[in-house]
Amino acid sequence: MKDIFFTTVMALFAISSLQAQTDRPSPHFDIKPLAPGVWAAINNDHYGHAICNAGIVDLGREVLIFDPFMNIDAATDLKAVAKKLTSKEVKYVINSHYHNDHIRGNQLFKPGATIISTYQTRVDQNINEPKERAAEMKIADKVLTSLQEQYKSMKNPEESELPLWIADFEGIKSSAPLLRLVVPDGTFNEEMWIYGNDRDVKIVEYRDGHTTSDCMLFLPKEGIVFGGDLLFVERHPSFSDGKPDEWYKHLEALEQNPDYAVYVPGHGPVGGKNEIAELKNYIRDLQKIVREGIDKGLSDEAIVQYPVPERYKSWKLSRFYAENLKFLASIMHKK
Numbered sequence: 220m221k222d223i224f225f226t227t228v229m230a231l232f233a234i235s236s237l238q239a240q241t242d243r244p245s246p247h248f249d250i251k252p253l254a255p256g257v258w259a260a261i262n263n264d265h266y267g268h269a270i271c272n273a274g275i276v277d278l279g280r281e282v283l284i285f286d287p288f289m290n291i292d293a294a295t296d297l298k299a300v301a302k303k304l305t306s307k308e309v310k311y312v313i314n315s316h317y318h319n320d321h322i323r324g325n326q327l328f329k330p331g332a333t334i335i336s337t338y339q340t341r342v343d344q345n346i347n348e349p350k351e352r353a354a355e356m357k358i359a360d361k362v363l364t365s366l367q368e369q370y371k372s373m374k375n376p377e378e379s380e381l382p383l384w385i386a387d388f389e390g391i392k393s394s395a396p397l398l399r400l401v402v403p404d405g406t407f408n409e410e411m412w413i414y415g416n417d418r419d420v421k422i423v424e425y426r427d428g429h430t431t432s433d434c435m436l437f438l439p440k441e442g443i444v445f446g447g448d449l450l451f452v453e454r455h456p457s458f459s460d461g462k463p464d465e466w467y468k469h470l471e472a473l474e475q476n477p478d479y480a481v482y483v484p485g486h487g488p489v490g491g492k493n494e495i496a497e498l499k500n501y502i503r504d505l506q507k508i509v510r511e512g513i514d515k516g517l518s519d520e521a522i523v524q525y526p527v528p529e530r531y532k533s534w535k536l537s538r539f540y541a542e543n544l545k546f547l548a549s550i551m552h553k554k
């Protein structure tokens with residue numbers, strides 16, 4: 220009896236210390252083990268500076284990182300956690316698309332790693348990043364102060380998603396003096412494979428979904444997909460840089476593929492087929508709202524006032540909702 224008690228206590232201790240090491244190894248993200256040698260790093264939406272989700276994949280002799288986060292402090296922690304979990308060096312870093320939250324950690328993995336994206340993502344990083352950083356610097360102080368004041372004056376601040384946006388601008392400010400533009404060294408079109416000692420991974424390009432060019436990472440043996448921003452779970456996606464109809468088709472193909480069951484989104488918790496279906500519903504529901512508004516002769520300004528449907532009310536990143544309606548109205552008015 221005593222032995223069983225001792226063994227149980229030791230086992231619980233081992234589990235809790237393992238969880239302490241892996242679940243919250245950084246204030247910026249949580250680690251979720253998905254399979255032996257495969258982890259999702261999920262942004263901590265309460266003041267975390269990762270901003271997007273990342274993946275850590277042990278290929279056997281070396282490690283692959285999918286989307287190295289937005290900020291230097293979070294990416295530094297990601298690199299340290301990857302080393303601690305695998306005892307190996309990072310050889311590949313994949314950028315799912317050009318948006319700042321998925322690429323700015325690149326510099327932490329140079330020299331040493333090869334940064335890979337689609338050809339178009341590299342082009343878009345070179346064009347957009349300098350402009351985006353200049354624009355951010357003009358507004359960061361003002362926006363951060365205003366968000367912090369809004370938070371202080373809220374009745375139920377704990378229920379708000381403001382800490383997520385405050386973290387966004389805190390990260391922009393703290394990373395700014397350290398940032399270098401480090402774009403991919405290697406590009407591909409359509410599809411590429413990386414062959415590791417323990418596992419092979421496939422990276423597939425998807426055109427005109429969330430942006431002109433996004434890619435997803437597929438782990439065939441484990442049935443796991445790292446989706447970047449083609450997948451959002453319990454978060455409003457952002458339409459305005461892509462084509463929602465094309466995005467819908469990509470989601471449909473993903474949903475119908477029987478070989479994959481675990482989907483790591485660019486934002487939000489890890490999901491399954493249901494979460495893909497939910498994102499498809501979201502696209503169609505918002506298109507319907509805008510179509511009905513246009514048919515009634517409403518202005519774009521009136522259409523964007525339409526309240527968030529009940530089923531999406533708990534989703535974070537809520538500011539994208541009105542932006543999405545505005546974007547849809549702008550393209551659907553032309554049809």
Ligand SMILES: [Zn+2]
Nearest residue numbers: 316318429448
């Ligand atoms: Zn994005």
